[in-house]
Amino acid sequence: MLSEFDLISRYFTRAPRADGPIALGVGDDCALLIPTAGMQLAVSSDMLVAGRHFFADVDPYTLGHKSLAVNLSDLAAMGARPLGFTLALALPEARAEWLAPFAEGLLALADAYDCELIGGDTTKGPLNICITIFGETLPGQALRRDAAQVDDDIWVSGTLGDARLALAGYRREFADQLVLSGEDHARAATRMHQPTPRVALGLALRGIAHAAIDISDGLVGDLGHILERSGVGATLSVDCLPLGPVLMHQPQTLQRQFALAGGDDYELCFTAPASKREAVLAAGRVCDTAVTRIGYIVDLPGLHLVDANDAALNLPLTSFDHFSTT
Ligand code: ADP
Ligand code: MG
DSSP, X not given: OOOHHHHHHHHSOOOOOTTSSEEEOTTSSSOEEOOOTTOEEEEEEEEEEBTTTBOTTSOHHHHHHHHHHHHHHXXXXXXXXXXXXXXXXXXXXXXXXXXXXXXXXXXXXHHHTTOEEEEEEXXXXXXXXXXXXXXXXXXXXXXXXXXXOTTOEEEXXXXXXXXXHHHHXXXXXXXXXXXXXXXXXXXXXXXXXXXXXXXXXXXXTTTTOSOEEEOSSOXXXXXXXXXXXXXXXXXXEGGGSOBOTTGGGSOHHHHHXXXXXXXXXXXXXXXXXXXXXXXXXXXXXXXXXXXXXXXXXXXXXXEEEEOTTSOBOOOOOOOOOTTTOO
């Protein structure tokens, strides 16, 4: 059995890049960060709990990826550039067969986004992964939830609903409606297990977008946070939603339900003035990320769903909430 310190030095200790923003990484009482002069620090934590956010027997490589991806996604939603992150880990046992692939998945994503692991804490306990991530933003240019303005367009990146579709496949929900081969389920499951944080898009939208949020609990609920914080409402064209490639082949009721209320997509939902449409499209092209206009901000509070003919839709939707859902 590995000791706590063997484990940290074997799997979670690397020398930070000499020319990067980390003056001192893992190994001392604190890590030391060098933020760029004049920038604001952006800080966010996410906890992933076995049995709640992931299946305890999930592939450790993809779990390492996802643990960091959801935190990078929060920086993306703020228009922040990643600097580094800490990892607080509770483990039932120190098994190399689990730790090696977990660290590999985690650090591969860290490398891809130039976001170094700089410290953390390791303890024995029920599997629990808590990451705190540090980034930086330009003062006045963070993409805040309270910044949407009446007449802004509403946009979403990538596609929606495939992560929720994968979950339905695992749970055998909607079995009489789903048309899901093993291959399709595997494709959708990749979206659920290995989301792509839209960091480059978040950075490219600085000075263009007003408000942004990442979609972790479902579009309706997450856009709802922007509306509430900004004191506005929205009209959303349900038939304009960009559907995941697997969801596209499902019945319309499931398409709407999963794209509107499914969680775990980690796409960005953002608002921008109509005068910036070309700039938003250009930002999407530069980052090689699809961006789709799905509605607009209105004065009237609440979320108003309409179909392709602008007729009001009344869909029974619930987004995810840890304390109101079992
Ligand atoms: P302390 O007792 O001061 O909390 P620890 O003995 O817990 O320090 O940790 C020793 C060093 O290892 C610290 O620099 C800490 O940040 C780092 N560390 C501990 N656990 C992890 C982990 N899971 N990932 C990365 N670094 C870690
Ligand atoms: Mg400690």
